[in-house]
Amino acid sequence: MVGRERLEEVFDEPVTLPPAVDGTGLPAGPLGVSVRSASFSYEDNLVLDGISFEVEPNESVALVGATGSGKSTLAHLLVRLADPDAGSIRLGGVELRRLDPARLRREAAIVFQETFLFASTVRENIGLDMALPESEIRRAARLSQAEGFIEELPRGYDTVLGERGVTLSGGQRQRLALARALVRRPRLLILDDATSAVDPTVESVILKGLREELETTLIVIAYRVSTISLADRVLFLDRGRIAAEGSHYDLLSHPAYEAMVRAYELGAA
Ligand SMILES: Nc1ncnc2c1ncn2[C@@H]1O[C@H](COP(=O)(O)OP(=O)(O)O)[C@@H](O)[C@H]1O
Numbered sequence: 001m002v003g004r005e006r007l008e009e010v011f012d013e014p015v016t017l018p019p020a021v022d023g024t025g026l027p028a029g030p031l032g033v034s035v036r037s038a039s040f041s042y043e044d045n046l047v048l049d050g051i052s053f054e055v056e057p058n059e060s061v062a063l064v065g066a067t068g069s070g071k072s073t074l075a076h077l078l079v080r081l082a083d084p085d086a087g088s089i090r091l092g093g094v095e096l097r098r099l100d101p102a103r104l105r106r107e108a109a110i111v112f113q114e115t116f117l118f119a120s121t122v123r124e125n126i127g128l129d130m131a132l133p134e135s136e137i138r139r140a141a142r143l144s145q146a147e148g149f150i151e152e153l154p155r156g157y158d159t160v161l162g163e164r165g166v167t168l169s170g171g172q173r174q175r176l177a178l179a180r181a182l183v184r185r186p187r188l189l190i191l192d193d194a195t196s197a198v199d200p201t202v203e204s205v206i207l208k209g210l211r212e213e214l215e216t217t218l219i220v221i222a223y224r225v226s227t228i229s230l231a232d233r234v235l236f237l238d239r240g241r242i243a244a245e246g247s248h249y250d251l252l253s254h255p256a257y258e259a260m261v262r263a264y265e266l267g268a269a
C-alpha cells in the first residue's frame with residue numbers, strides 16, 4: 001500500500017507546470033538564451049545559485065569551470081531535462097516551461113560525453129526515426145568529421161554497429177552522436193564535453209566547421225584551451241555562480257580562471 005501511494009504521488013505530479021503552448025512565439029533562425037536568477041539544488045545541495053546570463057542568437061559560448069561547479073546541471077536546465085527551483089530560463093524569448101516539450105526537443109539539442117548507440121546501421125544511428133534524405137545524413141556526418149571513418153567501414157552507412165556489428169572507438173562514437181544532433185538542424189546546440197575523446201586537431205576542425213556552416217547558437221562545455229578559445233565568449237562558473245565572463249583572453253587576468261586553463265594545458269600535454 002505504501003509503495004502504491006508513493007507511485008500515485010509520482011504519477012499525479014504534473015510534468016509541465018503551466019499549460020504548454022506550441023513554439024509559434026519563437027523567432028526564426030538561431031535562438032538566444034536568457035537565464036535570470038536561476039537556482040537549482042539536488043536535495044539540500046545548492047548547485048546553481050541565482051545564475052543570470054544572456055547568450056545572443058548565433059553566438060558561441062564556452063562554459064568553463066571546475067568539476068562540480070554546475071556546468072552539466074546548467075546545460076540540463078537549458079534543454080529542460082530539469083527545471084530551476086527559482087528564476088526563469090527563456091529560449092528565443094519564450095519561457096521554457098511554456099514551450100511544447102516536443103517542439104523544444106526539435107529546436108534544442110544536447111550532446112553528452114557518453115553516447116548511446118543502437119545495434120543498427122550507422123545511417124539509423126544518425127537519423128533515428130526520421131526519414132531523412134541521404135544528403136542530410138551525409139552533411140551531418142561531414143560536419144561532425146565522421147564521414148571519413150564511416151566510408152572506411154565494411155558497408156559504409158549500412159554497417160551495423162553494436163553487439164553484432166562493428167565496435168567504434170570512443171572518438172568515433174562521439175562524432176556519430178554529434179552527427180545525430182546536427183542532422184536535426186538544432187537552433188540551440190549544447191555540447192557537454194561531447195568531443196573529449198576526439199583528437200584535439202579534429203575537435204578544432206569540427207568546431208570551426210560548425211561556426212561556418214551551421215545556423216545555430218552554440219554552448220560548449222570544454223576542457224581544452226584550443227576549444228575554449230574558439231568561442232566568442234567564456235562564462236566562468238565557480239561553485240554555482242558566474243565568477244567572470246568575457247573573451248578567453250580577457251579572462252586570463254582572472255587568477256582562478258588562469259590557474260584552471262593552465263592546468264588544462266598541462267593535462268593535455
Ligand atoms: N544527479 C545528481 N544527483 C545529486 N547530485 C548531483 C547530480 N548531478 C550532479 N550532482 C552534484 O551537483 C554538483 C554539480 O555537478 P555538475 O553539474 O555535474 O557539475 P560539472 O558538470 O561542472 O562537473 C556536484 O556537486 C555534483 O555532485
Ligand SMILES: [Mg+2]
Pocket residue numbers: 071072073
Ligand atoms: Mg559535467
